[in-house]
Amino acid sequence: MSGKPLRIPAGLVSAVVALLIWQIATTWGPLAGTSVPTATSTLAELWNMLFMSETWDSIWQTIQMALYGFLIAVAIAIPVGILIGLSRFAFISTKFTFDFFKVIPPIVIIPITILVFGPTLQMGVFLVVFAIVFALAVQTAYGVRDADPVLIETMRCYGMGRAKQVLFARLPAASPFIAIGIRISVSAAMIVAVVAGLVGGAPGLGHDLLLAQTNGQNTVTFAIVLILGILGLAVSRLVVFLQRRLIFWTAS
Amino acid sequence: MAIAIAVNGVSMEYKTPKGTTHVLDNVSYEVQDGHFVSIVGPSGVGKTTLLRLLTGLAQPTAGEILVRGKRISSSPDDLAVVLQDYTRSLMPWLSVEKNIALPLKNQKLTKAERKERITASLAEVGLEGAESKYPWQLSGGMQQRVSIARALAVRPSILVMDEPFASVDAQTRFDLEDLVLKVRDDFGITTLMVTHDIDEAVYLSDEIVVLQGKPAKVRDVVKVDIPFPRSQMETRNDARFADLRTHVYGMVRGLE
Incomplete structure (x- = not known):
């Protein structure tokens, strides 16, 4: 706990140092005179953009794609993962297929999704679901299988059936696994939501990034990158915060 | 007195890829209503297997277990475990x-x-x-x-305990033993306990079932004729206590 008061200033210091290095490199250093804008002009652009409703629309569209995709993936993956985890046969037989889909980068199916959905929000949502649903299901199944057999047998001795075992033992036991899956998924959802715009033309920050790039608006490009970074950081902080609250028993 | 639990000719075999492991062989004994019965035996003799059968977590390959005259096929309703x-x-x-x-x-x-x-x-x-x-x-x-x-x-009318005090320190163990005796006194629950601690078995029990051999058979059922209430200080210094623990220890070790 003694490191806690230091954490925020330490983070700030490294951010300021990074900005300084950026500023120096683009003013006097090797990046001076290139298409990389200076830190100050990027920050100024970012400040301007914060007063434009288009920026907030884009942020919201990106968050929507990530969020809807994430929620749909959770709604599918957790029940499916529980069912798979409950049966040894289902676990072993689906593992291969799920691991196969897990490693396919969503970017390779973008051409198909463009054909089906067009460059829309739905396409982004679909890509996000595809990117995370398999990993999350596998993670849930692992967690469900990890429930302590002693605990399950205790419950059986007390006459508690399958449903109660799942609700009171298997699901809580799986929750640290699910939490890890969710932490990874949330980051992946944000990245894929941007890629959907950048490569697939779906609306949002990714699409803005693509436009700014092709129009040579370098400061805008870098300002969007900064927004994405801040957004990603905020989301992952939120997840960690919720995780500590909800899965309190693993802390000690 | 009525019989709470009857174990009738119970045998248990496990099928493994290497062949069949015969754990229990024709184990029989009866537990009177309200009695405290311990099951002792050398490590790996099949005490825990027997316990799994008693709690309905597993089914014997032969024989049957009756709780108040009814054959059990899953965990009985009025059973509790520690x-x-x-x-x-x-x-x-x-x-x-x-x-x-x-x-x-x-x-x-x-x-x-x-x-x-x-x-x-x-x-x-x-x-x-x-x-x-x-x-x-x-x-x-x-x-x-x-x-x-x-x-x-x-x-519960039946309490089943599997090495309940093996993971606590010695002082706490004595306290918990006396707690279990008090509980038995207050509620008259029929109690079955698996333990590797022979002193504990003698201290707590009305009867001790000694398992011995591979596959395990009932070597003997020892009646602990030390009157209740028992106390850590006096009972453990009782000459009868020493006799019984030596007797049971000898059987567990296969010396008798």
């Missing part, structure tokens, strides 16, 4: 109160009745006011007390 590994048999994500309340969901109780049962059980094990604590906030001995309170709250 296991060695309290950290694994209590739920860290539930408070003490909710841990105890969980098995009560199978019984039709009003909220007030449930609350009353929890309070009374915690008082019985000397953990008044621990309702809102989490298991991991308690010491090992206290966690095992919670397990016992959970068992008592269902008002």
Whole structure:
């Protein structure tokens, strides 16, 4: 706990140092005179953009794609993962297929999704679901299988059936696994939501990034990158915060 | 006195890729209503296997187990368990109160009745006011007390314990032994305990079932004719106590 008061200033210091290095490199250093804008002009652009409703629309569209995709993936993956985890046969037989889909980068199916959905929000949502649903299901199944057999047998001795075992033992036991899956998924959802715009033309920050790039608006490009970074950081902080609250028993 | 549990010619075999492991062979004994019976035997003799059969977690390959004359095929309703590994048999994500309340969901109780049962059980094990604590906030001995309170709250007629005091320190063990004797006195619960601690078996039991051999058979059923109430100080210094523990120890070790 003694490191806690230091954490925020330490983070700030490294951010300021990074900005300084950026500023120096683009003013006097090797990046001076290139298409990389200076830190100050990027920050100024970012400040301007914060007063434009288009920026907030884009942020919201990106968050929507990530969020809807994430929620749909959770709604599918957790029940499916529980069912798979409950049966040894289902676990072993689906593992291969799920691991196969897990490693396919969503970017390779973008051409198909463009054909089906067009460059829309739905396409982004679909890509996000595809990117995370398999990993999350596998993670849930692992967690469900990890429930302590002693605990399950205790419950059986007390006459508690399958449903109660799942609700009171298997699901809580799986929750640290699910939490890890969710932490990874949330980051992946944000990245894929941007890629959907950048490569697939779906609306949002990714699409803005693509436009700014092709129009040579370098400061805008870098300002969007900064927004994405801040957004990603905020989301992952939120997840960690919720995780500590909800899965309190693993802390000690 | 009525017979609470009858084990009739129970045999148990496990099929493994290497062949069949014969764990129990024609094990029979009867437990009188309200008695405290310990099952002792050398390590790996099949005590835990027998316990799994008694709790209905597994079915014997031959023979049958009757609880009050009825053959069991799954865990009997009025049975409660206390296991060695309290950290694994209590739920860290539930408070003490909710841990105890969980098995009560199978019984039709009003909220007030449930609350009353929890309070009374915690008082019985000397953990008044621990309702809102989490298991991991308690010491090992206290966690095992919670397990016992959970068992008592269902008002069982049969209590099954698997090495219940093996994971606590010696002082706590004596306290918990006396707690179990008190509980038996207060409620008259028929109790079956698997243990490797022969002194403990003699101290607590009316009868001791000695398993011996591979596959395990009942070597002997020893009657512990030391009167109740027993006390750690006096009973353990009793000449009869010494005789019995030597006798049982000899059989467990295969020296007699």
